Every structure is written in structure tokens, then in C-alpha cells.
Amino acid sequence: MAYDADGGPSDEALMVLYANGDRHAALALTQRVTPRVLAYAARMLGGDRAEAEDVAQETLLRLWRMAPEWRQGEAKVSTWAYRVATNLCIDRQRSRRRKGQLSLEDAPDLEDGAPTADQRLQDGRRMAELEAALADLPDRQRQAVVLRHIEGLTNPEIAAVMEIGVEAVESLTARGKRSLGAALAGRREALGYEDGGHAG
């Protein structure tokens, strides 16, 4: 049986166990895959949590349905899930364009890591600005930037998710990052950055 770095069975091994009726595998996969997909979908959907939850549930639903045909070694579960979630996010964005400029009320709740109320407020504002800027990127650039810089995937992993070459991934992430930098340059004050330094 294949094992993950943390010593547990790999996602792919859990898929086989799930398809064989192992209820513990169902629970383990739910706990592993759902947070990843939810976080990714939230970034892709400009922080819309309700939509992101729908995308996460639908992605996992498709995973369960295709479990009996799952073949170990053909694909990684995470790659497959990111790919399906991407398609669902893009479909939703096309069916309803963004609801408008995000306001502070749309900023995600920051439950930890922000010691003071001011810090929490500023982190929330920064997250809202980042998500708004991400939402303005072309779909492929946003996908590449989120997977590389927020989800922490490697370029070959992103290439597998996006079904493109590694060089194309590098180009997308570079262009996406440049566009983000340009978009946020005019929002330095809102982000809490002072000219020539970091205020927060």
C-alpha cells in the first residue's frame, strides 16, 4: 500500500479502499480533500464562501462517483480534484459575473494568527484586496497564481492540473504576478503599506 509523507495511506490508496467499501477511507478522504478544494475554490471565486462550498461538495460528489473506476498510478487525487474544481469555478464565474467590487464586509474571517483587532482588520482588508485583484486576472493566470503562490503546488504539479507544459505554467504565473503587482500598486494605502515601506 502506498503511504503519504505523514505515514498514512496515500489519497490514491484511500480511493481504492473507499471503492472496496471501507467507511474509514470515506471519512479520511473527506477530511483530506474537502479543505484543499474549499480553499482553492474560495480563492478562485473571489472569496465567495457559499459558492466555494457548493464547488467543494460537487467536486467531492464527482470523486465518489468515479471511485469504482479509479486506477492507481494514472493520476493523483489532488490533481484530479483541483482540475474538476477549476472547471466548476470557471463555469460559475461565466454564469454569473462577479457581484461587484468586494467590500470590507466580504473580507474573510480571520480567526487566528492576528493578535489584535487592528491587525485582524488590516489582514482582512488585505485579503479582500488580494481576492479582488485575483478576480480581475484572466482565468488561467488566476488559476496558476493561486496554485503556485497560495496552494503551494510545484510547477510540474500545476502543469498536470492545467494540462499544459511547465514552461507555460512559468509564463502564466509570471504574467499573473506582474498583473497583480500592477493592480495592487494603486491600492497601497488600502493595503496599509506606506510609500517605500511596510506599515502593517
Next chain:
Amino acid sequence: MQDKELDALFDLAARHRPTPSSALMDRVLADALELQPASQPLAPPPMRKAGLLSRLAGLFGGPPVLAGVCSAALAGVALGYLDPTTMDLLTGGIAGGLTGSETLDLFPSTDFLATEG
């Protein structure tokens, strides 16, 4: 915007990942259990149809018994129908190197067994 500021924003986003609500986890797990294929018990290997030889061996109590019976039958046929003169084939093989007046009587007191009728 400087690269390090952008990287700090990415780092902030990576640290503050939205966590799934327990309601979402419950819904996903409910889907998983509803769609999970039923556990299949291990099936015994399919029975092969027994061949003629296997069924014959079964009548005698198994292949080893059948082999013993066949060997005994062949030995009986050989002893019953072989011409006694052909016994030389056996004795000649053993005593072929003997010459002159040297004789080898393998069955000194069993001549009566070589007579038929």
C-alpha cells in the same frame, strides 16, 4: 508594488485558508457514504469441471490409489503373459558378463513357476 509585499500577501492568504464548516463536512461525508459501493465478500474460485481421469481416480479413492492399482494390473499382465524364455532378457542383462562354466541361477528352486499348462 514590490515583490516582497506581494509575497507577504500570498503568505497571508496561505496562512488564513478558509476552513470547511462542520455542516459542509457532514454533507460531503453523507454523499460519500451514500455513493460508496457495497463491500463485496470474497467469492470462492470457480469450480472446474472434473475430467474423465479425475472422475475415474475419484472412484478408486484418488490418483495415488489409481496409480497403485494400475501398476499392479500391469505387473500381473506381464507375469501372466510373458514367454518364460524372455526372462533371459532380464537375467542376461544382469549376468551378461559371465563366461565359461560360470552359471548364475537366479531362481534355483522356482523352476516350477516357469512351466505353463
